């Protein structure tokens with residue numbers, strides 16, 4: 001694809017809101033879909049539709065093939081060792097809940113420790129709190145420093161406490177508030193030194209970094225389809241075979257069984273179907289495969305340069321606004337590098353984020369405001385709400401200019 005023409009394959013970008021051309025800067029919440037994904041959804045919704053893994057008829061076989069092809073595409077994209085390590089879910093939230101249930105049942109007992117960080121999205125906090133309530137396990141927090149980054153030495157203190165090591169570290173690849181890429185490869189190495197498995201919440205990570213789960217040595221990596229230019233209601237739990245084999249299912253129903261008897265109990269299907277009970281969102285999963293192919297087809301070098309330019313230009317524009325505080329700055333901390341993606345959360349003195357967001361909306365600009373589903377982090381940063389802009393592959397420097405001019409206007413109106 002000729003990358004500057006990328007906007008042409010996203011029909012959503014052509015629309016106007018309040019008579020103004022849409023400037024969509026809420027990609028971290030959900031991204032727009034390319035034609036290829038839309039066409040596949042349309043084709044399957046309007047005819048190529050038969051329940052998978054069950055029937056021998058033409059449509060069922062077609063859909064099964066597309067569903068399993070998507071699994072192969074994703075396996076290759078994230079370099080999993082096996083196709084059956086890719087479990088389809090309805091999104092990051094469902095993946096974390098699945099893990100909290102099944103990993104919890106298998107490995108977590110009263111008094112065990114589970115570690116999360118202050119950076120986490122609610123989806124990577126609440127399922128673990130629920131698990132702690134069920135089992136009597138304890139949630140331990142690896143706190144950020146005042147710059148928002150994580151000191152690995154503090155992790156070592158948590159991991160090295162007397163008594164048994166924590167049972168799991170669950171943390172974000174990229175915070176949806178700070179837009180900083182955690183050096184997860186190094187962190188996983190530290191955790192593994194203490195024999196602690198690691199789950200990476202890749203909801204933002206997989207959108208902005210090429211992920212190789214074997215190179216990272218992640219034990220689990222979870223993400224959503226809709227942030228990756230795919231459909232809503234789709235997602236993935238990647239897990240190492242050794243854990244997935246040992247874990248029991250989290251939901252029962254069709255497709256996850258090998259045999260069912262009313263007298264002799266049920267034998268479960270092998271991976272991956274053990275974790276895919278009921279009729280899967282097979283149309284969505286197939287379209288997620290198309291979205292991953294779309295990402296794979298992008299010119300990596302162009303995308304990297306485009307993101308770097310957006311980051312440096314946005315930092316420059318935001319620094320020109322008086323009273324603006326930006327949270328999450330790229331740099332070297334604790335001897336490790338924290339890169340920034342084009343995602344910026346900030347506050348502006350004298351202007352509430354929700355008011356700014358409403359004014360920007362009337363100018364055609366979609367942004368996010370509030371606690372950003374990360375209340376502990378926003379509080380830790382000393383705020384009650386923030387304004388966030390997040391760029392997708394199709395956003396341009398012209399849009400950034402327009403946003404910066406509109407933000408100035410909004411701030412002036414509110415002060």
Ligand SMILES: Cc1ncc(COP(=O)(O)O)c(C=O)c1O
Nearest residue numbers: 091092093121123176203204224
């Ligand atoms: C870092 C992070 N984790 C988890 C989620 C939850 O994703 P979903 O709502 O698609 O399940 C999000 C969504 O914004 C996120 O940014």
